[in-house]
Amino acid sequence: MLHIYCPYCEEHREEEEFHAKGEAHIARPADPDNTTDTEWGDYLYFRKNPRGLHHEMWVHALGCRKFFNVTRHTVTYEILETYKMGEQPTQGADA
Amino acid sequence: MSQKFRLTDGGRIDRDQPVRFTYRGKRYKGFKGDTLASAMLANGQNLVGRSFKYGRPRGIMAAGADEPNAILQLGATEATQVPNVRATQQEVFEGLVSDPVAGWPSVDFDLKSIAGTLGGKLMPVGFYYKTFMWPAKLWMTYEKFIRKAAGLGRSPLENDPDQYDKMNQYCDLLVVGAGPAGLMAALTAAKAGRRVILADEQAEMGGSLLSSDQQIDGQPAMQWAESVLADLSAMANVTLLPRATATGYHDHNFVTVVERRTEHLADQAPKGQVRNRLHRVRAGQVMLCTGAHERPLVYGNNDLPGCMVAGAVSTYIHRYAVRPGQVLALCTANDYGYQAAIDWHRAGGQVSVICDTRDNPTGELFQQAKALGISIKTGHGIVDVIGSKSVRGVVIAELADQGRRARPRTENVVADCVATSGGFSPVVHLSAHLGQKPIWNPDVLGFVPNPDCGLLSAGGVQGHYELDAVLSGATQAVAAAFDCSPIAVPAVATRHIDAPMGMFLIPHPAGTSQAPKQFVDYQNDVTASGIQLACREGFESIEHVKRYTALGFGTDQGKLSNINGVAIAAQAQGKSIADTGTTMFRPNYTPVAFGAVVGRDVGELFDPKRYTAMQPWHQANGAAFEDVGQWKRPWYFPKAGESMHDAVNREAKAVRTSVGILDASTLGKIDVQGPGAREFMNRVYTNGWAKLDVGKCRYGLMCGEDGMLFDDGVTACLGDNHFLMTTTTGGAARVYEWLELWAQTEWPDLEVYFNTVTDHWATCTISGPNARKVLEKVTDLDVSNEHFKFMDWKAAEVAGVPGRIFRISFTGETSFEINVPAHYGLHVWQALIDAGQEYDITPYGTETMHVLRAEKGFIIAGQDTDGSVHPYDLGMGWAVGMKKPFSFIGKRGMQRQDCVRENRKQLVGLKTKDPKFVLEEGAQAVFDTQAQIPMPMVGHVTSSYWSPNCERSIAMGVIKGGLTRMGESVFFPQKDGRVIEAEICSPVFFDPEGERQNG
Numbered sequence A: 001m002l003h004i005y006c007p008y009c010e011e012h013r014e015e016e017e018f019h020a021k022g023e024a025h026i027a028r029p030a031d032p033d034n035t036t037d038t039e040w041g042d043y044l045y046f047r048k049n050p051r052g053l054h055h056e057m058w059v060h061a062l063g064c065r066k067f068f069n070v071t072r073h074t075v076t077y078e079i080l081e082t083y084k085m086g087e088q089p090t091q092g093a094d095a
Numbered sequence B: 001m002s003q004k005f006r007l008t009d010g011g012r013i014d015r016d017q018p019v020r021f022t023y024r025g026k027r028y029k030g031f032k033g034d035t036l037a038s039a040m041l042a043n044g045q046n047l048v049g050r051s052f053k054y055g056r057p058r059g060i061m062a063a064g065a066d067e068p069n070a071i072l073q074l075g076a077t078e079a080t081q082v083p084n085v086r087a088t089q090q091e092v093f094e095g096l097v098s099d100p101v102a103g104w105p106s107v108d109f110d111l112k113s114i115a116g117t118l119g120g121k122l123m124p125v126g127f128y129y130k131t132f133m134w135p136a137k138l139w140m141t142y143e144k145f146i147r148k149a150a151g152l153g154r155s156p157l158e159n160d161p162d163q164y165d166k167m168n169q170y171c172d173l174l175v176v177g178a179g180p181a182g183l184m185a186a187l188t189a190a191k192a193g194r195r196v197i198l199a200d201e202q203a204e205m206g207g208s209l210l211s212s213d214q215q216i217d218g219q220p221a222m223q224w225a226e227s228v229l230a231d232l233s234a235m236a237n238v239t240l241l242p243r244a245t246a247t248g249y250h251d252h253n254f255v256t257v258v259e260r261r262t263e264h265l266a267d268q269a270p271k272g273q274v275r276n277r278l279h280r281v282r283a284g285q286v287m288l289c290t291g292a293h294e295r296p297l298v299y300g301n302n303d304l305p306g307c308m309v310a311g312a313v314s315t316y317i318h319r320y321a322v323r324p325g326q327v328l329a330l331c332t333a334n335d336y337g338y339q340a341a342i343d344w345h346r347a348g349g350q351v352s353v354i355c356d357t358r359d360n361p362t363g364e365l366f367q368q369a370k371a372l373g374i375s376i377k378t379g380h381g382i383v384d385v386i387g388s389k390s391v392r393g394v395v396i397a398e399l400a401d402q403g404r405r406a407r408p409r410t411e412n413v414v415a416d417c418v419a420t421s422g423g424f425s426p427v428v429h430l431s432a433h434l435g436q437k438p439i440w441n442p443d444v445l446g447f448v449p450n451p452d453c454g455l456l457s458a459g460g461v462q463g464h465y466e467l468d469a470v471l472s473g474a475t476q477a478v479a480a481a482f483d484c485s486p487i488a489v490p491a492v493a494t495r496h497i498d499a500p501m502g503m504f505l506i507p508h509p510a511g512t513s514q515a516p517k518q519f520v521d522y523q524n525d526v527t528a529s530g531i532q533l534a535c536r537e538g539f540e541s542i543e544h545v546k547r548y549t550a551l552g553f554g555t556d557q558g559k560l561s562n563i564n565g566v567a568i569a570a571q572a573q574g575k576s577i578a579d580t581g582t583t584m585f586r587p588n589y590t591p592v593a594f595g596a597v598v599g600r601d602v603g604e605l606f607d608p609k610r611y612t613a614m615q616p617w618h619q620a621n622g623a624a625f626e627d628v629g630q631w632k633r634p635w636y637f638p639k640a641g642e643s644m645h646d647a648v649n650r651e652a653k654a655v656r657t658s659v660g661i662l663d664a665s666t667l668g669k670i671d672v673q674g675p676g677a678r679e680f681m682n683r684v685y686t687n688g689w690a691k692l693d694v695g696k697c698r699y700g701l702m703c704g705e706d707g708m709l710f711d712d713g714v715t716a717c718l719g720d721n722h723f724l725m726t727t728t729t730g731g732a733a734r735v736y737e738w739l740e741l742w743a744q745t746e747w748p749d750l751e752v753y754f755n756t757v758t759d760h761w762a763t764c765t766i767s768g769p770n771a772r773k774v775l776e777k778v779t780d781l782d783v784s785n786e787h788f789k790f791m792d793w794k795a796a797e798v799a800g801v802p803g804r805i806f807r808i809s810f811t812g813e814t815s816f817e818i819n820v821p822a823h824y825g826l827h828v829w830q831a832l833i834d835a836g837q838e839y840d841i842t843p844y845g846t847e848t849m850h851v852l853r854a855e856k857g858f859i860i861a862g863q864d865t866d867g868s869v870h871p872y873d874l875g876m877g878w879a880v881g882m883k884k885p886f887s888f889i890g891k892r893g894m895q896r897q898d899c900v901r902e903n904r905k906q907l908v909g910l911k912t913k914d915p916k917f918v919l920e921e922g923a924q925a926v927f928d929t930q931a932q933i934p935m936p937m938v939g940h941v942t943s944s945y946w947s948p949n950c951e952r953s954i955a956m957g958v959i960k961g962g963l964t965r966m967g968e969s970v971f972f973p974q975k976d977g978r979v980i981e982a983e984i985c986s987p988v989f990f991d992p993e994g995e996r997q998n999g
């Protein structure tokens, strides 16, 4: 069970308080009506599945209800950082 | 004779407190402080089972969690049966009832004639593997034997009467194991002001010191331990957990610790106490002070009752005052093994021989044994044991070629107990639970924790076995981790200890394949020759060897056998142990009761129950309840003698002919406010909200980005920047999170706030031609059709209570949903019931609600839709605002190629040709009844009811191209061979013009 630092509550809380919401930094296309089916399909369904560092979105569902991002190692489950919406990671390939 | 192996004095048992227990129906006596194993040994009862594969008698081998044989069934009653209990860890209590489990057909019956055979065929190595792999029919033959013979115990057939609970714990340092290292570590951290939990699986803390005759600070070691424990228990920042096993090491220093609170007291926990408590510990640091398990050596017939690991012999003598025999023969590959012989001798027993597999031992313990006059044979090993049900002697031989060969000349030596020490296996299990493989340390001949495992460790688990090194290592490790001072290390005499020898399998003069059976894994009857065979058959990876032979697959997880097995496989393959590697360890370290896992989350407390404010009325009026998520909703209100069908027919008719009342409080309600609220509504619903005036309501469809419907509901405009959204009962939490997701992550520029207010309001829905007349009686508001139109809402006092009335309809009748603050709910409900008396107002439940809405063709998201249905599939294109300026959620998704193709499954009504036949929900539809099986399926029934108002069956379903097939037939093949024909029609079966809801 993970121990997750909520960047809004500013403390570590148990994983049971959170929901995982999948890959982070998936931006909605600015003009959906002018995307191709392929582009829209990529946005809808295609996600990374890295062995190693991964940026994920989580929500403190049973806490402050804020969404935030996590840089987590998918093998060791180590969480290297958590950061607020709109911020960028400092760890990992996309940092 | 009673307790004939009990020593007259010594031990940590209380001779003034005798305890009676039974084993296999026979009564025995032990003392408080005994384990079941020590009490059995004291009574000379050392036959604990028959081995699974060969039916060989087995006895107690060890004195702790590593015990492979003495796995018993406990329980005085059916309900209190506990399988898988290690007799070496179970304390005896008055009235304890135990039985062997691996004794089919009985532990006494000698199975030798059919030993190792099933149906006359020898069970070969790889038996499991081969039976599972091919051919299937072989498994069928063997299964009944295996089911009967295998498995260690049985589950109770009755509910566990005991309570269990869980506790969340936090600490700076969790120390696992309260031996010398653990005590020193805990004291160091505690003195530095850290919050410490010290957990130990035994009844008494002290670990190896409990059976040590060494001195610390000039006193017996246990005196030092007791003073440390006294200090620790007096400190507010320390929690001591005896009888508590750390069973699993999980992510981010989360450790599950199972505390056995009452298993030592009685068959069933005393009233008001829990049997087990699961401590869920989140620790800053976790420190393993788990020590090491002594490895037995592997030799011929080494499974005869009376063969033990050397340290266990010392433990039984020191702690329990039991010397399990008269004459001991001992074989060791290291200095520590001598201790058992020294202890045996001092306890008045005779030691017939010590075989040291090393050629030139010089260490202190060797000298001590020699000084006691014990016969020591260096460069020798025990190669075989004499006896059939118990040990009568041993066969020893001189070893050659650095212990790789035994010379042919052997000698028989008398003995009734055999103790061996092949060295020590650090108890690294927890360190490997997250996948970090332990590392072979050739100096200590054991696997030690991987430095990357994230845990601190000290003492035996690191391969340090001398007290001075253990104590100083522990305090230094804590000091380094917490940046505090180490504490003073008490004075311990330094001993001269010789290097151990890497001896695992003692070679037999005849060679392994011709030798008597040399057991490696006792629980699974895996022998040295079996492992060699596996290697010859080409299994290289130790994981494959394990699976082929079943090595380490027992409930003991191979605590005694894994390293011996790895070493034998390594030797057979000409590899080093380091290259062969160990197998993985997984939680749990020892078996955990299901009760401890579930704790209090059973029965009534399994899941929270949610009730509306009107629950007392529902209950008093005989409602049958239905689970909707966690809500308990009235399903129907049967009158005396009514079936569900009768009740629903009556309720449904009453709504259409007079007036009905429904508790709709469970509908999800979300308050949406802010300057961005209206635009936000525009984006998350498919339809338009720009022009919805204050005081008006609108039905909305909510889709995912894929364009598929996932929730629907009516939203009321409370103010220009203020909306009250309703969701399906089951979808409330999901919709709420969905709204937050978009507001926080995509559109933070829209200022909008959400609050879930489901529980703030109670909702009474009155519906039917007389609904208005009832409402008029409880409010001064002008509720005439002229002043209060369909899809309007108004604030008003209802039955003297401030509320909101929404004129919306899920029945197709004139209908008012009255929201009042929840604590007034029951009052207003009662007022409406009273006011409706003259119209015979009829309470109805969810079943009638479903029938009424289906008569009108109103969908239920999640019943008529399944995540693959978009609004156009539902014929609800009218609720999609394709011209809205913002590309709302779902718009692009529902325009994808697959979403706009012909022949999608579309929601339609279904009228069976036989009006009395009610289709089954989920029934599959076909167009062509003559088609070959498997027939092409073209859709299915999503909702189906008997409609008392239409006086026929009605159904909805999704059918390929359904909206273009009005009037055509579809067919529903039935289980019994009948085929039901139905006509595709509009889903609106009742009042298609909608005159009633508008009137």
Ligand SMILES: [Zn+2]
Residues within 6 Å of the ligand: A006, A007, A008, A009, A010, A060, A063, A064, A065, A066
């Ligand atoms: Zn938070």
